[in-house]
Amino acid sequence: MLVPLQPDLSKPYYGPGYRLDFPDTTGDCSSCHIPGASLRGNIDPASAKGADKYGVHCDFCHKIANVCIREKTLMPVPRVQGSAAAEIRRPFPDDSKRSHLFFGTFEDVNADEGDINLPLLKESRYCASCHFGVFWNTVIYNSYGEWLASPYSKAESGKAKTCQECHMPSPTVWKGKTITNVAPGKGGIERDPSTIHSHFMTVDETLLKNSLTMTVKTKVQKQKIAVDVTLCNDKTGHHIPTDSPIRHLILLVAAKDSRGNALALIEGPTLPEWCGTGDPAKGYYAGLPGKTYAKLLIELWSKVFPTGAYWNHTEIVSDNRLAAFAKDVSSYSFIKPASGNTEVTVTLLYRRAFKNIVDWKKWDTPDIVMAQKKVMLRAAPNKSLSKLVSGN
Structure with a gap:
């Protein structure tokens, strides 16, 4: 039986890594970090192509139709995380009526173009699949569960807030200017700035x-x-x-x-x-x-x-x-x-x-x-x- 050992620091060492410990497998890191490329199974990150090279991208997030959680605990199933815990509706190139399916939060959607207003995108449950992770029966990632256990998840507390209200607030301010049009000159229309949410999320040091x-x-x-x-x-x-x-x-x-x-x-x-x-x-x-x-x-x-x-x-x-x-x-x-x-x-x-x-x-x-x-x-x-x- 092979037994893991501590690294020999007398020799060149570049820190821990999944493939160093399990060289013959890809692991399930990609299910959260490169979810668009992981719909058919976990992949080697080095094999990602196109938009998937950027990790989590717009097309994936706006194709999430549902996030699966348990009815009693309101938590995802342990060890079923990332893209495996979400129902994804990716483009259907062979079906012209669904080739541009896109979920969002704008109310004036263009159904003929495949745009759909989906309330899920305003719920914290939307974040659950990638913000709860169990490895070898140890809970590692749990920001969703921590939120769920806090007063922020309970309407009666008077302090209720969703993940999006903190991490994707509106209005969106870019270079000192409040955004009112997400695609000026390219089909975008002027909107109430309170309907346009920031996408800085965790990269915002503020x-x-x-x-x-x-x-x-x-x-x-x-x-x-x-x-x-x-x-x-x-x-x-x-x-x-x-x-x-x-x-x-x-x-x-x-x-x-x-x-x-x-x-x-x-x-x-x-x-x-x-x-x-x-x-x-x-x-x-x-x-x-x-x-x-x-x-x-x-x-x-x-x-x-x-x-x-x-x-x-x-x-x-x-x-x-x-x-x-x-x-x-x-x-x-x-x-x-x-x-x-x-x-x-x-x-x-x-x-x-x-x-x-x-x-x-x-x-x-x-x-x-x-x-x-x-x-x-x-x-x-x-x-x-x-x-x-x-x-x-």
Whole structure:
């Protein structure tokens, strides 16, 4: 029997990959990431042609007629995900009456041309097939299930919102201009801008920067400076971060004296080794004051931890991500300087992948600053400290 082993880092290594572990199969990644090419079965991504090379494209999304979910749980069937969990009505070149079938949300559809108004496109269920994924009985992707369990899915909560209302809001603003015509000069007509939905979705960093609220409280004591940081997921209908387990948040808490020297941490959590050991200026934060928020997996055979290779047998070691409306408070104490001002800086970063994976694969994926606050504790003539706060 072949047993998975940890990679030998004394030899050239370029990070985990499905085909490295299962070279004779294609896996089911394409069912969500290249769904248009996967209707007849999973494919090798390298074989994708035409529009399918772009991954998820317009033609596929606007051909989804239904998303299959269980009646009682309202969730997709485990291990049946992506294109396999959706009913697709692709063009029918041999049938002139259905050759241009297209589902959308405009009410003034042209039925003769195959345009159909489909309410499903405004429902969160539409997103379920690719935002719930189970591998080896471990739930990996679950932003749809997280939304379903939150007040955002319940009309009676007074907070109900669909996925589309947050990720595809209207009106659409492009280069500072509100869009009122999706195809000017090419048959498009002027429309109420509230009917035209944004398609920036997850590529919009503004959405990330407005997904939660961070508050910072400082207190000057005799021998130390205390810092309390509260994160509240008050703006997002799923966990933060969500879906891919290599995504995580890094909370950095720093205190410096008037000369710019870091003040020693007396009490409080520090960042784990997997945040990267090295120069903090280059994104290696292990050992610094702070906290991470992530769903962490371990590979059962090789014991690689944390791992993003969920195509292998894994189990969840911990999950401290912020669910909808959840709060987390972390506290830190630093040695108070003998004199001069003190600056406290709290930064919340969104990191798309573990630092070692980014390095192995040489990805250009800079951290995104989700929130940052600076508190200046000024030394008064009587040597007490007053406070000045800045940041978002």
